[in-house]
Amino acid sequence: MSWAQASLLARGLCRGWGGICGAALTGAPFSQVPPQAPRGLHCSTAAHHSDSSLVPRPPEPPRRPAKALALHEELFRQAPDGARDKASFVQAVQKFGQHNVHRRGHVDFIYLALRKMREYGVERDLAVYNLLLDVFPKEVFRPRSVLHSIFIHYPRQQECGIAVLEQMENHGVMPNKETEFLLLQIFGRKSYPMLKFVRMKLWFSRFKNINPFPVPRDLPQDPVELARLGLRHMEPDLSARVTIYQMPSSKDLTGVADPTEPHIVGIQSPDQQAALARHNPARPIFVEGPFSLWLRDKCVYYHILRADLLPPEEREVEETPEEWNLYYPMQLDLDYGRSGWDDYEFDIDEVEEGPVFAICMAGAHDQATLAKWIQGLQETNPALAEIPVVFRLAGSTGELLAPSSGLEEPSPPPPEGQEDEEDSQQQRQQQGQS
């Protein structure tokens, strides 16, 4: 395997791992970590498996008995009209129960069903998970003595139960009373799936609302709406106004807009407007970008309009007007200030940055499109007409924009949604081997 192949493989693994973390902590920041090659080089499959010994991966497909698997696959293929929805999935699971009164091979079937869930779009459906758990025969795997529970009783089945719970966890599905009841019936109180269940109950409730800047679970498909969401997400000032400077000219169902007339959506707050009006026209302002912003599994790119920090000698000292408040003095005429004991200011080295005047998200990242944005901004900011605007595109943030070598291409295609771990892993492997 060449170096390139190795790095590809490693990246795929790393990405899959990122996907799991991301799903487990819905909206937690590290689900948005973009894949990076150097990190991938140092983590191997073995390392992943070793640090999660309690929750083993489902066995790799090649290791499984091919016959049984093919039989179960058949169940999923039998959908009458080829529709892949919840009904047909439930049907397949029920059929397994009917065909197989003794539930022979149920572990394999459950692993297969878990992998199929995404295809059927039921990976976030609690009822389906409960149905899958229901496939386990009841009472059989419950430990009957202390020794049973000390030495893992029916480890393969317990592992399988954990795998179901883990997939729930990865998709942010909170187990309910029914899940608990099923697990009790199947594995009993003192079992590893039950432990996993209790931990999920504890941590899910704590992590669910931990993100102070929540992103909706289903992102809008319309790029304009998505841009609006992203801009609101970044702008702390609630009085800021989102303006659509240009609608995409032709929208077909796929949401791919005509490249000549991409959408331009911008946001600006009244404070930013005032700051721009005060800006000294002798100093240029800059359009910079594109910078990336991850919203769940989507990456959007934005540009900012900003100025450099004024050198200290040019800053105007804000002085309180003498005759300002008609009712009470705004400052006391005393020559002593706050004592040290009441000075709660921490000694922080603050890096001062130049002001940002506006943010925009556009369908294309070329200068022509952004110039249209600046034109649109001029309507609400007349001062902008006199200020020179310098376009600095794709400059400072190369590492975020182009993971490999696409520096010439200013607008990298947004990465596709993160695929299921195994799938992507397989794909990468195939790519690497071919």
Added chain:
Amino acid sequence: MSGCELFLRTAAAAARSCRALVAFTASHRALRTSPPSRAFAKELFLGKIEKKEVFPFPEVGQEELNEINQFVAPVEKFFTEEVDSQKIDREGKIPHETLEKLKSLGLFGMQVPEEYGGLGLSNTMYARLGEIISLDASIAVTLAAHQAIGLKGIILAGSEAQKAKYLPKLASGEHIAAFCLTEPASGSDAASIQTRATLSEDKKHYVLNGSKVWITNGARANIFTVFAKTSIVDSDNSVKDKITAFIVERDFGGVTNGKPEDKLGIRGSDTCEVHFENTRVPVENVLGEVGGGFKVAMNILNSGRFSMGSAVAGMLKKLIEMTTEYACVRKQFNRSLSEFGLIQEKFALMAQKAYVMESMAYLTAGMLDQPGFPDCSIEAAMVKVFSSEGAWQCVSEALQVFGGSGYMKDCPLERILRDTRILLIFEGTNEILRMYIALTGLQHAGRILTARINELKRGNVTTIMETVGQRLRDSLGRTVDLGLTGKLGAVHPTVADSANKLEENVYYFGRTVETLLLRFGKTIVEEQMVLKRVANILINLYGMTAVLSRASRSIRVGLRNHDHEVLLANMFCTEAYYQNLFSLSQLDKYAPENLDEQIKKVSQQILEKRAYICAHPLDRTS
């Protein structure tokens, strides 16, 4: 320096001795100048009680009293018999005949000097009349906008020619005045005033352009006191925008009104926008100096406030009459309402508030009537804050006595409640006035304590030891004696207990102010919640002083029902004492009672999201 101060003190003492003669015999404000006497409220910040200012309670001479009573009787008769407040409120305007009658009674020129055709009433008499005028809030506001602020500028800052030209017609009510300061973008922020006055080329006129909002009497007035920005060339040749006050006649042209505003209360008063478009104002109509409008505005605003105390007290007295009647007649469970403790409590509250604000108002009016233009703006602001809040509380309680019937439009209580709400807002909102009260006092105390605090900060051993010793003695529980009680004390022995409470509060207040200044210095301006407490304590202290002074006088003079007064005074003093103790302990560093940090955090989080951010109690995480 000290020699100069000594001179000032002796002069002040001399002024005080002659004041006794002047103040109580002359009915007008004496126009002689003498060095300003020490203001009572400012000295409280140093932990001192300036007894001579407030004891004994100011009296008026028998002659003046007769004069007042003669005057009051017809006005009272007119208000009780001819003014239909219900109708004024419903129709949203004061009938023409009512206004004419008010003019003929001379109520449009109460404080205009007699030589300009006004009544030339002293502040005390003005306060007394205010008690009656306040029986109808719309009329009271109309009259106050006319003379407490509208034409006050001409009295305070006008030239002889301006006074002679405008005051007679204003005093007779032929012309009505309005005060135009507030703008859409400028409430108390003078820097954001947009109205401009530009000097014409021949330098004979100013051309006025701009809009003013919420102008009381805006549609009715002929004379406006308008504040506008003018460009002033400074001594160092730089051009600056400064505020100038103008007297603008409607006849100058270009003055238009917006439509009348639809208000919550005082619906009979006329409030609207006033627009000035290229109004040409002759230069001789500049009020005060060009560029000196800020001072004029401040003086007008500061001078008008004390009268709210007596006005509210007058209203409350009427309210108590109405409510007691209902409480004694209405029966539930075969007992009249008046027999229930929770109802009785409300009357005690109303009586107490009325008593305190009346005492504060007349004490302040008496101080203002002393010669030498004493600066009583802090006292006046305190009266305003206390009386407006008392009014709101008492009217609400009175309405509670009426229960459901009080909520109906037929009951006058509903209207009074709506009318009362404005008191907390206009003439400077209570929040702003609290800042004024606290900051003005702290400025005074801060200057005097500068040397001491600097020494403490520098680590002067003697001063530090002195302070530590003082604190130690304080914490061991010392009895404070500021000389109010005792033999031949200023306060009658019947209320000596309360006087001791006041002394203790004042002493520890002084200590606390010193600590606050030491802790925050000039940055205390930013500590609004601290300032609010300082202001609250001061208002209580002033109220305590006023009731003690008044009750002592009543006992000594032997007024009717003075035992009732003693009860009210003791009640208020005890309540205020414990409130003050609580506030003082909150002002300590690390006080467990002080929730400021939490309050700030909560409000910050809410304001950041601009919403109530708690999850719904029925929400689940799964």
